[in-house]
Amino acid sequence: MEYIPVIILVLSFISLLLIGVPVAWSIAISSLLTMMVSIPTLPALTTVSQRIGTGLDSFALLAIPFFVLSGQLMNKGGIAHRLIAFAKTLVGSLPGGLALINIISAMLMGAIAGSAMASASAMGSILGPEMEKEGYSKEFGAAVNITSSTTGLIIPPSNVLIVYSLASGGVSIAALFLAGYIPGILTGLFLMIVASFWAKKKKYKVGKRSSLKEVVKTFIDAFPSLMLLVVVIGGIVTGIFTATEASAIAVLYTLVLGFWYKEISVKDIPQILLDSCGTTAIVMLLIGASMSMSWIMSYENIPQDISSLLLGVSDNPIIILLIINLLLLFVGIFMDMTPAVLIFTPIFLPIITKLGMDPVQFGIVMVLNLCIGLCTPPVGSVLFVGVGIANTTIEKVVKPLLPLFVSMIIALFLVTYIPGLTLWLPKLFGL
Incomplete structure (x- = not known):
């Protein structure tokens, strides 16, 4: 019974x-x-x-609609073009230059906008046709765009990390934000290595080297956009404002920036607000429903039963963490990231706490793990966005996706078994 x-x-x-x-x-x-x-x-x-x-009765959740709105403002405000131009001067002359530009731009755009789908949409629309014109296959371009777009969910500010903080019972958002930098950058570097080798093997065209003057010019142009990360994360870490207050400041900053770049006008604001409300409503419904399921699972003692079962299999932390990672990889294939975090954090957090793993590290491991699920069918939202923009099919994208998946999984296991990759920065700032 x-x-x-x-x-x-x-x-x-x-x-x-x-x-x-x-x-x-x-x-x-x-x-x-x-x-x-x-x-x-x-x-x-x-x-x-x-x-x-x-x-839904949580002050921390107020940050989500604000970060969604700031992401919409960034997406419409011409930020992507400036980030791509800056990335082009840095890596455009390397093998697979346009693919590397896509990855770096997605890391920056995803971090600023806080949305993998916004990043995939922006990068795919701008860089996709250019890559195809330079001889890259649209399937390879789509695969690079799909996987790199998820890095912005690990590099802060990240709505998913805020959701994890809520599900875990109050793990510091500032610590989670700082913990995400090294794993996010590491994942991006692994994707760049694989993309560069693939491009070299396929003999894709290499761009010309940029002069120092071009690098400086594009950096100055992109500098106001990049400063958003400094303002938001710097303010949270130094205690000037909370993550929720930081999200409101991000909206104000991006709104001013959009008008400064002359990419947003007053007539664009109603549609931006409507789009933000639609996205926020979907996310909040997922959060509310997931919180109810999480409570019911607790009521039925399911987390305790699973904890006992897993710890009964082995008392070796390496084995238990491997099992948890495999379970989360499987979950990510069938479930969207937000409900997965809310439902499975209460189940696995007591287990990893008994193993001596820091909850901050586990938060990054969980999010990085579920990022892979966003790139896989049948529920991979980023996969469908990337394939749709590239005007290709999932079947054709699978082949170039596989080596990129492998690189993300390698990054995942490094982050799982090397605590310093996530905990060094939080400890440096005393969090």
């Missing part, structure tokens, strides 16, 4: 996903069905509704 709630939760959730029910509603309905096993229908409905509401 004790396993019936678990069976109903898992089977109903998977069944709803298979018949095409949206993820948020699949989570909410399967949570409701599970509660109805333990208590009558009316209290079950009340409990799930209440948990969806209280799940």
Whole structure:
């Protein structure tokens, strides 16, 4: 009898996903069905509704709509063009130069906009046609764009890290933001190495070397955009403002920047606000539904059961972390990142705490792991955006994607087993 709630939760959730029910509603309905096993229908409905509401009752979550809005303003404000121009002067003359430009620009754009899909959309639209014109295959261009776009979810500011802070019971957002820099840059470097080797093998065209004057000019042009990272992260780390306050400052900064670059006008604002509201509504519904499922799992003692099961398999931290990583890789294939973080953090956090792993490190490991899921079918949102913009198919993109996947997995395991990669910067700043 004790396993019936678990069976109903898992089977109903998977069944709803298979018949095409949206993820948020699949989570909410399967949570409701599970509660109805333990208590009558009316209290079950009340409990799930209440948990969806209280799940959104968090000051930290106010940062998400603001960061979404700042990302929309950045996307419309001509930031991508300036970042690409700057990246072109740095790596344009190396083998696979345009692919490397895509990766560096995506790292910068993703970090500034805080959205993998915004980065994939911007980079794919601008660099995709240029790469094709220079002889690159559209499938290779799409693969590079898809994988590199996820680095901005690790390099702060990142909405997903804020969600992890909420799910983990209050891990420092400032510490998580600082912890994301080295793993994010490391992942980007591995992607660049693979892209460069692939481009050299395929003998893609190499661009001309930029002069120091061109580098300085493009850097000055991109400097105001890059300063957003300094303002936001610097303010959070030094304690001048919280992550939520930083998100509001980011909106003000990007709005001023958009008008300064003359890429945004007053008539563009209503559409930007509407787009931001739509994205925020989707994210918040996912968060609310996921928080209800997380509470129900706790009510049914599922995290404790899984913890006992895993620790019963082995007491070797290396083996347990390997199993958790494999489980999260599997979860990322079928579930969007936000609900996955909210549902599985309460399950795995007690386990890694018993193993002596820092919750900050685990947050980065979890997000980096789930980033790979964004690039895989059937729920890989970034995969579908990248393939759609490149006007190709998933089947054709798989071949150039595979070596890039391998590089991301290598980065994941390095971050998992070398704590210094994530904890060095937070410790340096006393967090």
